[in-house]
Amino acid sequence: MLTYSFSDIGSESLYEYLYGCIKNDILSGKLRCGAKLPSKRTFAKNLGISTITIENAYALLISEGYVYSIPKKGYFVSDINISAQASPQRTEDENERREESFVADFAGNNTPHTLFPFATWAKLMRSVLSERQQELMIKSPGAGIAPLRSAIAEHLYQFRGMRVHPSQIIIGSGTEYLYGLIIQLLGSDKIFAVEDPGYNKIAKVYGANGVDYRYIPLDENGVAIEALRDSGAEILHISPSHHFPTGIVTPISRRYELLSWAAQSPKRFIIEDDYDSEFRLSGHPIPPLRSIDVTDKVIYMNTFSKSLASTIRISYMVLPRTLADKFYKALGFYSCTVSTFEQYTLAEFMNGGYFGNHINRIRRYYREERDELLKLIYSNKAFNGTEILEKDSGLHFLLRLDTELSDKALADSARRLGINISCLSEYYHNKSGAPEHTVVINYSGIEKEKIAGAVALLGKAIGGETERNEFC
Numbered sequence: 001m002l003t004y005s006f007s008d009i010g011s012e013s014l015y016e017y018l019y020g021c022i023k024n025d026i027l028s029g030k031l032r033c034g035a036k037l038p039s040k041r042t043f044a045k046n047l048g049i050s051t052i053t054i055e056n057a058y059a060l061l062i063s064e065g066y067v068y069s070i071p072k073k074g075y076f077v078s079d080i081n082i083s084a085q086a087s088p089q090r091t092e093d094e095n096e097r098r099e100e101s102f103v104a105d106f107a108g109n110n111t112p113h114t115l116f117p118f119a120t121w122a123k124l125m126r127s128v129l130s131e132r133q134q135e136l137m138i139k140s141p142g143a144g145i146a147p148l149r150s151a152i153a154e155h156l157y158q159f160r161g162m163r164v165h166p167s168q169i170i171i172g173s174g175t176e177y178l179y180g181l182i183i184q185l186l187g188s189d190k191i192f193a194v195e196d197p198g199y200n201k202i203a204k205v206y207g208a209n210g211v212d213y214r215y216i217p218l219d220e221n222g223v224a225i226e227a228l229r230d231s232g233a234e235i236l237h238i239s240p241s242h243h244f245p246t247g248i249v250t251p252i253s254r255r256y257e258l259l260s261w262a263a264q265s266p267k268r269f270i271i272e273d274d275y276d277s278e279f280r281l282s283g284h285p286i287p288p289l290r291s292i293d294v295t296d297k298v299i300y301m302n303t304f305s306k307s308l309a310s311t312i313r314i315s316y317m318v319l320p321r322t323l324a325d326k327f328y329k330a331l332g333f334y335s336c337t338v339s340t341f342e343q344y345t346l347a348e349f350m351n352g353g354y355f356g357n358h359i360n361r362i363r364r365y366y367r368e369e370r371d372e373l374l375k376l377i378y379s380n381k382a383f384n385g386t387e388i389l390e391k392d393s394g395l396h397f398l399l400r401l402d403t404e405l406s407d408k409a410l411a412d413s414a415r416r417l418g419i420n421i422s423c424l425s426e427y428y429h430n431k432s433g434a435p436e437h438t439v440v441i442n443y444s445g446i447e448k449e450k451i452a453g454a455v456a457l458l459g460k461a462i463g464g465e466t467e468r469n470e471f472c
Contacts, residue, residue: 001038001046014049015056016456022057026066026077037067037075059452064103064418069449103418104454110445111309115362117354124348125341132344140336140343143327144171144316148343151350152316159356160277161291162300168324173313173337175273175303179205182299184331185323186235186269193233195223197427197434199244202237202273215429218243222250225257234265239273241286245427245440247390247398255289262297269320271299276306276394278359279366296320304346306395306444307359314338314346366395366444372451373443382459389438396442398424403437403462410439414461419454421461 002022009017025031038046040054047054058075061067069075128136135145143149149166156162172178179202188211194203196215206213214231217224223238236258240250250258262268272289290300303315319327336343349355377383377399385402403410407423414421421441425434446454 002043004047006047006049015053015060018047018049018053018057019060022061023064023066031077033077033079035077037077039074056452056456059449060456062449062453064453064457102415102420103457104446104450105420106439106441106443106446106454106458107420107422108445109305109310109442111306111311112445112447114447115365116309117349117358120354120358121345121349124345124352124354128341128344128348135344136340138340140338140340142332142334142336143167143169144336144338145340145343145347147351148347149316151347155350155355156318159359160274160288162288162318164300164318165321167328168319168321169316170319170324170327171314171316171336171338171343173315174305175275175301175315176201176205177337178301178315178317180209181327181331181334182271182317183209183211185319185326190235190267191231191233192235192237193223193228193231194237195239195243196429197245197424199239200427203429217430217433218246218248220248221254222248223254223258225254225261228258228261234267235269235271236262237271237273238289239275240289241274241277242394244275244394245396245398245422245424247394247396249286250289252292255292258289259293259295259297263295269297269299269323271301274300274302277302278307279363279395290318296322299323307355307362310445314342369443369446369448369451370397372448373441373455376452376455380455380459382462395444396440399439399441400435401437401439401462405437405462407436410437410461414458417457417461419457419461421458 002025004018004021006014006017012020022031022037031037037043037058040051040058044051044054058067058069062069062075066078067075068078146166148171149169152169152171153164153166156164170178170181172181183206188209190211192206192211192213193216194206194213196217198215203213203215214233216227216231216233216236222240222243223236228236238250238258240255240258242249258270262270270289270293274288277286277288288300290298297320299320300318301315302317304312305315308314349358374388377386377388383399383401387400389398389400390396401410405413407425411421411423421439423436424438424440425431425436427440428434
């Protein structure tokens with residue numbers, strides 16, 4: 001049984017000290033590859049400390065790659081290449097690969113593999129292959145197959161209170177492709193408006209398509225209406241139900257102001273990006289702007305990348321009737337960019353009630369994950385003075401830190417420790433209005449067993465520490 005003394009741990013917490021002791025034993029070879037560590041309960045009893053302390057120490061060891069766990073079997077020492085410790089020099093390619101491998105990625109959008117319903121999806125794929133052989137050989141219409149568009153229309157009615165006809169729904173492989181269709185429908189001569197701050201890729205897509213676009217600043221209620229009017233823009237791209245990255249929810253009064261702006265010209269339209277509407281974790285879901293639009297001026301967009309997996313490249317938009325008619329006349333010759341097989345599988349997934357059950361399951365998962373994250377942040381002294389903002393409105397929240405580090409220094413410190421973060425200031429076009437020391441915590445891609453270790457390392461980064469194991 002491993003035994004350690006806690007008589008002289010200095011300012012470190014118990015779990016950090018225990019983590020260091022076990023790490024040193026692994027690096028020194030005292031604990032060899034494959035060695036089984038004591039169970040949390042047995043280890044805690046032997047050392048006279050709590051099982052929570054053991055759990056946090058093990059979580060940090062797992063997150064850094066020293067230890068791995070096997071369900072119902074225990075914790076084991078990883079295969080560590082000790083010789084690499086003596087070779088600090090790396091090539092540029094090795095550095096790039098090293099930076100791409102993070103203990104925890106709070107800036108990415110990858111979905112943990114444990115959340116994807118593989119068994120159900122595989123069953124439905126077999127069913128489609130068996131029962132839809134004739135349909136699979138028929139070319140999909142440009143807007144997508146009718147069963148999937150009908151399933152999406154029913155979902156929007158049941159979950160978002162939207163009444164739309166399936167003919168208004170256009171399916172495509174990712175929102176970037178759909179943006180291109182919108183530009184062709186509305187005309188590349190139009191001036192588009194994007195939020196500042198906002199998701200950087202949106203402006204890049206418009207720029208790549210040769211579209212003139214303007215950045216519109218936000219106030220506490222979303223897009224600043226006077227700035228929008230002064231911009232000369234005709235098309236507004238917004239995410240009113242949960243803005244990324246600020247988390248702002250546009251109130252009803254501002255929504256009606258935006259609809260009024262759109263109604264003042266036949267050339268004006270609003271693109272509503274409702275990308276993670278399923279994941280409001282507290283209170284009632286926010287109704288989409290499209291549901292109160294009586295002038296048919298809103299183009300509603302959503303994706304299955306958040307609700308199913310980031311690699312499921314299936315998105316859709318709901319066009320106003322006038323634009324839907326224009327699509328079929330002018331662009332209906334396009335082939336749908338999502339395979340017929342995937343479309344039928346997703347349609348079966350939705351029509352069979354699996355999608356609704358899946359949403360409920362992962363919403364519970366993310367709520368538990370968020371609560372664990374917040375608990376660990378509140379209990380870690382490195383986060384003293386930290387303010388947590390917009391924690392209920394989606395799969396990310398903001399950490400306003402009490403630190404003297406610049407945003408770049410903070411991000412660099414975190415990266416050296418194996419944590420990928422983004423700061424709110426990175427999403428501002430107008431840097432003069434960008435707040436400092438605010439981190440965007442996107443937790444949708446963090447596995448639960450890595451949360452404790454990730455928070456501990458992030459706490460170290462805030463303090464300016466940069467020492468990290470070379471093998472994580």
